[in-house]
Amino acid sequence: MELKAVPRGSAVSEVVRQLTGLLSSGQFAPGSRLPPERQLAEELGVGRSAVREALAALDVLGIVTVRPGSGTYLRDSMSELLPTTLSWGLMLSAKHTSQLSEVRSALEVHAAALAADRIDDDGVETLRTSLEQMEANLDDLPAFVEADALFHVTIARSSGNDVLGDLLQTTRSLLRLWVDRGLRRREQAETACVEHRAVYEAVAARDAHRAEAAMRTHMRTAGSRVEHSDEDNATPSDAQT
Numbered sequence: 354m355e356l357k358a359v360p361r362g363s364a365v366s367e368v369v370r371q372l373t374g375l376l377s378s379g380q381f382a383p384g385s386r387l388p389p390e391r392q393l394a395e396e397l398g399v400g401r402s403a404v405r406e407a408l409a410a411l412d413v414l415g416i417v418t419v420r421p422g423s424g425t426y427l428r429d430s431m432s433e434l435l436p437t438t439l440s441w442g443l444m445l446s447a448k449h450t451s452q453l454s455e456v457r458s459a460l461e462v463h464a465a466a467l468a469a470d471r472i473d474d475d476g477v478e479t480l481r482t483s484l485e486q487m488e489a490n491l492d493d494l495p496a497f498v499e500a501d502a503l504f505h506v507t508i509a510r511s512s513g514n515d516v517l518g519d520l521l522q523t524t525r526s527l528l529r530l531w532v533d534r535g536l537r538r539r540e541q542a543e544t545a546c547v548e549h550r551a552v553y554e555a556v557a558a559r560d561a562h563r564a565e566a567a568m569r570t571h572m573r574t575a576g577s578r579v580e581h582s583d584e585d586n587a588t589p590s591d592a593q594t
Contacts, residue, residue: 364399368407371397376416376427387417387425415526450528451576457524458572461505464521465552465568467512469561476511477557480504484546484553491542504549508556508568541578548574 372393381387390408394401408425411417418426468476486500505525509518548571555564 364403365406365410368393368397368399368403369410372407372411373416376411381427383427385427387427389424415522453524453527454576457521457528458569458576460517460521460524461508461572462565462568464509464512464514464517465556466561466565467514467517468508469556469559469564471513472511472556472559476507479507480553480556483507484549487542487549488546491539491546494537494542497542501545501549504553508552511556544574545571 375381376387387393387408388396390401390404393404397404408417408419412419412425416428418428420426472480483500483504487497487504490496490500502525505521509521512518548567551567552564552571555567
């Protein structure tokens with residue numbers, strides 16, 4: 354590994370930068386396990402807590418998966434490294450977050466229309482299962498948003514357009530730092546379930562026009578939550594809807 358000692362006063366951000374460069378270099382195959390925290394801390398000349406925080410940030414961004422008791426692994430999809438080419442300022446700017454939300458909305462709507470034309474039976478079953486998991490976890494928001502994410506990933510995969518899927522992965526990874534701020538109450542989760550069911554039923558019926566309209570309605574609601582999340586929260590979180 355080619356890691357350099359981190360300057361004082363910039364530990365976490367510098368660790369993130371160096372690890373991002375390392376993971377993007379191709380030295381680690383997708384799905385491979387990263388060196389343990391202790392080794393990374395020694396290589397970088399920082400405390401293990403700084404490494405732990407940096408890895409948590411990379412987990413939020415969708416670059417690695419942190420498995421307690423097992424280690425940290427590079428995500429299987431290399432497209433999930435794309436968000437690192439964009440600045441942290443983009444992720445932290447409310448204005449740019451709103452604009453990015455608009456981009457995601459357009460992509461999701463198009464993906465839903467394509468999925469309605471191209472989805473197979475297995476994809477429909479995965480959508481149904483993820484929707485049922487959402488409906489069963491209205492009071493468990495972490496579980497809810499995990500099922501929610503699977504629903505949207507399935508739509509993207511079923512679109513049959515890999516470039517569109519990569520772009521959606523990029524926007525979702527960036528927005529994960531913000532979107533959970535707008536999902537705090539059961540009634541918000543209930544609304545999301547109703548909207549997701551409308552998308553599911555349209556896609557399952559292979560009705561592209563209805564799927565497009567249903568996803569547009571959902572994205573309008575989700576975008577509004579992101580836009581107004583600053584009013585009640587001070588810091589971003591790590592989930593998505």
